[in-house]
Amino acid sequence: MNSFQAVSGMLDIKPTNQELDAAIYTGLQAKEDEDADDVKPPPTTLVSSLDPVASVAEDPPLTPQQEEVLQRILRGENFFFTGSAGTGKSVLLRAIVKAFKMRHFEARQAVEQQRNQIVQDYLAGKLDNLKAVDENKVEKWHLAITASTGMAAVNIGGCTLHSWAGIGLGQLPVTRVR
Numbered sequence: 117m118n119s120f121q122a123v124s125g126m127l128d129i130k131p132t133n134q135e136l137d138a139a140i141y142t143g144l145q146a147k148e149d150e151d152a153d154d155v156k157p158p159p160t161t162l163v164s165s166l167d168p169v170a171s172v173a174e175d176p177p178l179t180p181q182q183e184e185v186l187q188r189i190l191r192g193e194n195f196f197f198t199g200s201a202g203t204g205k206s207v208l209l210r211a212i213v214k215a216f217k218m219r220h221f222e223a224r225q226a227v228e229q230q231r232n233q234i235v236q237d238y239l240a241g242k243l244d245n246l247k248a249v250d251e252n253k254v255e256k257w258h259l260a261i262t263a264s265t266g267m268a269a270v271n272i273g274g275c276t277l278h279s280w281a282g283i284g285l286g287q288l289p290v291t292r293v294r
């Protein structure tokens with residue numbers, strides 16, 4: 117069974133651990149919400165309790181299928197994951213966000229270690245001059261966590277696609293949309 121078949125063959129399952137193994141997820145497909153444009157982004161203090169990385173601490177370990185999707189995304193594949201309600205999409209998405217944040221954190225840490233090593237070598241007389249660390253080796257990326265409605269966005273610690281794109285309520289003329 118290929119991934120696509122696995123994805124399409126798991127509709128209407130309940131979110132038990134065993135059935136989650138047979139399930140894959142609907143990325144950012146959100147429930148219908150006609151008032152989505154009216155939903156304001158929640159204040160930062162509220163969002164903190166919904167922080168996707170903080171939530172991962174309480175999330176269960178990924179199922180093999182969730183883990184496979186995570187690994188493939190980390191390898192750079194474009195991945196559309198889908199499934200009916202309660203099949204573990206949000207749990208997986210939070211794990212993806214955490215993995216990217218960890219990757220960035222580790223890259224920054226490596227730079228700091230190199231920098232410390234240079235200073236130590238210089239102080240120990242092993243280097244004539246302090247040299248700069250090549251920060252270009254730090255992976256640079258932008259992570260946008262978006263959903264099509266405000267409620268769906270809150271659930272994943274993101275924002276609406278409209279908000280992220282600067283469209284807001286869509287009341288400004290096109291020329292003024294950033």
Ligand SMILES: Nc1ncnc2c1ncn2[C@@H]1O[C@H](COP(=O)(O)OP(=O)(O)OP(=O)(O)O)[C@@H](O)[C@H]1O
Pocket residue numbers: 131132133136141142175176177178179182199200201202203204205206207208
């Ligand atoms: N790997 C897992 N092991 C055990 N439980 C899990 C796992 N993944 C998800 N669950 C549980 O299944 C339930 C549904 O998960 P989640 O909210 O991620 O589903 P969803 O597909 O995003 O749902 P919806 O489409 O309704 O937003 C939650 O209670 C979650 O903790």
